[in-house]
Amino acid sequence: MRARIHPESRPVVFRDRSADVAFLTRSTARSARTIEWEDVTYPVIDVEVSPASHPFYTGASRVVDTAGRVERFERRYGRGRQ
Incomplete structure (x- = not known):
């Protein structure tokens, strides 16, 4: 890689509140909020x-009003x- 042309990558925690899951990965995204992860x-x-x-990943299906969409x-x- 050439120097000073790529964004800085750092460890970031992504948190999905609807599933109550968090995972640590690397990202260039910035955030002002912080969290404690393994001290x-x-x-x-x-x-x-x-x-x-x-x-798609959970296998849970949602009820979709396809009839209403077709009629609309x-x-x-x-x-x-014809």
């Missing part, structure tokens, strides 16, 4: 979705071409 202080970044809460589409754009 060391790290910056913390709260995220809305992580592998612990994403439906048909009202907006008319019935499909």
Whole structure:
């Protein structure tokens, strides 16, 4: 790597509050908030979705109102071409 052209990478804790999970990794993201992780202080970044809460990874499915979406589409754009 060339010197002084890449952002500084440092340890950061990402916290998913919806799943009550946190993980330590390296990132260039900055945060003013901190957290104690194994007796060391790290910056913390709260995220809305992580592998612990994403439906694809957890296998949890959500009920989607597909009928309502189809009806709304048909009202907006008319019935499909025949």
